[in-house]
Amino acid sequence: MSSEKSKILESAQQFTIRGQINKAIEEWKKLLTDTPNDANILNTIGDLSLKSQSPGNGSRDAISYYIKAADIFVSSGFALKAIAVYKKILKVEPSRKDIYVRLGDLNCDRGLIGNAREDYLTAAKLYSQDGRIKEALEVYRKIADLDPSNLNVRIKIAEIFFKEGLKEDAIEEYNKVALAYLKEAKRDEAENLYRLILKFEPNNLNAIVKIGRLRLDDGYVDEAIGYGKMAFDLSKESPDALSLLVDSYIKSKMYDDAETLLTKLIELHPDQLSHRDTLATILVAKGNNEGAANVYLVIGTEYFNHNDLDKSLIYAEKAKEISPDLLPAHELLFEVYSNRGNKDDILGKGLYLAKYFYDTGEKEKAKGYYLKILEEDPFNVEAKEGLEKVSGEETKYKEEIVKEEGVIDVSGQIASAEVYIKYGLLEKAILELQDIVKRSEPDNIEAHVKLKNLYKNTGEQDKAFEECLKLIRIYEPLDEPDKIELLIREAIEVSPYDSRIKEYKERLIKRSQVDFNELLEEARFYEQQGMIEEAISVYNRILSIDSVNEEAIREIAKLKRLKSVDTIPEVELVKPEESPVSFFDLGEALKEEVKEKPVYEPAPMEISAVKSFEEIFQEFNKGIQAQLSPEDYETHYDLGIAYKEMGLFQEAVEEFKISIQGTPRYMDASYMIALCYKELGEYHEAVKALEGAISSQQYSDQRHLVVKYELGSLFELAGKKEDALHVFTEVHDTDETYRDVSERVLNLQKGI
């Protein structure tokens, strides 16, 4: 606290003690200069103002300060302090209606509903006494919002509305109360209010319908019909009026009248499924079970489409119950079961439907249901047998058709094959497709493409290759060069050494030449425009297709030279043999050799830049052979490791095989060879390599667990479970905690 503030406070206290209130107030007001929103100071000034010698002005001033203080307390979150200040105001001036309302708001915010109601009621009464009806109504609304169940207040509000000539507001309020009464089952009170409404507004549709409903519920059907007709006359499309009449007619068994009106109602509100439900009830009452079942089916389907499976099930069952032979009901039930995942029901209903369709000659549908059952239960014998029966007959039928008419639509067979593929029945799919190309359409492209892909999937590469050739032959007269090119590439991939593809390969290269010419033109264009990067990029694309394209190589070299700014040769060719001198001397000796040369010295573009990876590797390998002698076992071993890490397993094996000759690395190299063969999936070779390692003299106890464990794994991978168990048992006998050997032994024992 600053000394200035302390002085003011001290002075204010002195004035207060001496009874010099006004002077004290002046001192306190000084403090407000710096902190005008200090609610405590404002409150104190309010208190002092009350004590001041001029009572009238004092009270007015006090209230003014209190209100400011309370407002600040409210906005600062000090509700209790604010309430205390408001109460002080009410002590000074008990007729301050606005303060009661503020108090009510605060109590309401704090959840003190009783206090809030009391405050609001006081305020409302005071407003009413003063004839300020609008304000009184606002407060009554607040009370009603506090406790919607306080119907007396609401009625009072409605009465005030009427008094004030606000008829619509009054009716709205009465309606709210009447509804509340209905919820509380106070039917008489509700009816009285509706009748009251009709007194003020005789054509009030809602009140007429509601009274009609109450009459109907009480069993006064004729009266209900009267109210219904009255309502219908007022609004012929009112769903409430129509519903009242329909229900009244049903109750008096006037089903035809009810049906007519209900049909109208459904036309007006087709989404209201409850109306359809009523229609079904009427149809049942009239003995039209089939009609009713169809209506239930529509409702069930609607619910199914809206994913309300529970309700869909109810209506599908209702439909089936009153019309057991209604097939769509069974189909809908099957769909609902499938979506709910009720396996037993799916199988039961699926078999029912499949048999039904089979018996009625609808084989495709029967087949569809058998397949759906198999999707749920792949081992279902009944479905499998049914499917085979259907498929067999289908083939026979098709044969007959082919025989009789010489032509057949194979789209069904293609679709069947697709279904088989979808469910993993690849052999069946192949048979179906083979049937198409053998019996119906030998050149059916879709069938051949599917067959090709199936053969590839089933590992029948020769057949896949044959299909590629067949497709090429089919595409040739159709002038489909792109497709043919793709097929040639696929055929090469499937069977690269088959001589039959040679002719096509040559054609591919010729075709590529056409593309090259286009690309070359593009590259030349860029070159002429000085767009060197773009030109190089296009030439590189050419090289990606034809790595020996001379023009591309030549032009790239030329363009690179034009563009090149860094051409410093970095190192000299490394000599194959190490220098015999010590490393420091060697460094000194090579000092000049590794010296950087000046910048901007042009370097020629190398031809190797555009070689394929295989060519680079070949060249690299030649360099290695020139640099390393076969006796350099350690370097070959290191190279083996390098290749292995690069995923070049075959190349790694070659290096390890060289290093294996050197006794120090015999064991390690054998082990690495085994790991490489394992990566290549050649487990038998891998086993052989490890057995070699075990037989070596370097094989020691220290290493044998690692090697034996690996050997056991390889036996397992090679499917030699007994050998695996034998080896793992040896490892286990030595150290049962070694890796997961105990688990492996256990699993193998169980398996064997």
Add this chain to the structure above:
Amino acid sequence: MSFIHYSSREINCKIVYYGPGLCGKTTNIRYIYNNTNPESKGKLVSIATETEHTLFFDFLPIFLGTLNGFKLKFHLYTVPGQIFYEASRKLILKGVDGIVFVADSQVERMDANMESMDNLRRNLTDQDIDINYTPLALQYNKRDLPNIMPIPEMNGLLNTREVSQYESIASKGEGVFETLKDVTRQVISELKKAVQLG
């Protein structure tokens, strides 16, 4: 990832020298080879083309002692810098443990440096390796040449991760071992974190 050979009790770690063509990667490896005790190094495998570019890769194994009873062996590789050796670079990066990115400090080589850095990032991503979490050291080589770019600018262009960077004149050995030590230290730290040895 480091290859732990339990049978021979060896750990092989892979350091790759990456960077644009002719930035000095092979010079680094050669300097390391020439200045390392013969007992601690294997043979340098380096095949150069007629125009002095690296063919496929340079390769130098060096031994750094033992770690928890395992012989610690570092395999140093360089990649061919020229853009058309993409396949080789991808292969060499397989299983990488640490990277030394050698940048050419000459102003006119900045595009090539950035292109190579981008290429490194992409090739690592292809292997599901995040460059931001891989041991990495930057070497700004050829600092003795005229028209070189100041270090802050080079950092701004290449060193977004703010790793250690070393100025070097690889032909004279300046900065060569410092860079290698840095990346080796990072790799060993990662190795210790990743593997419980013994």
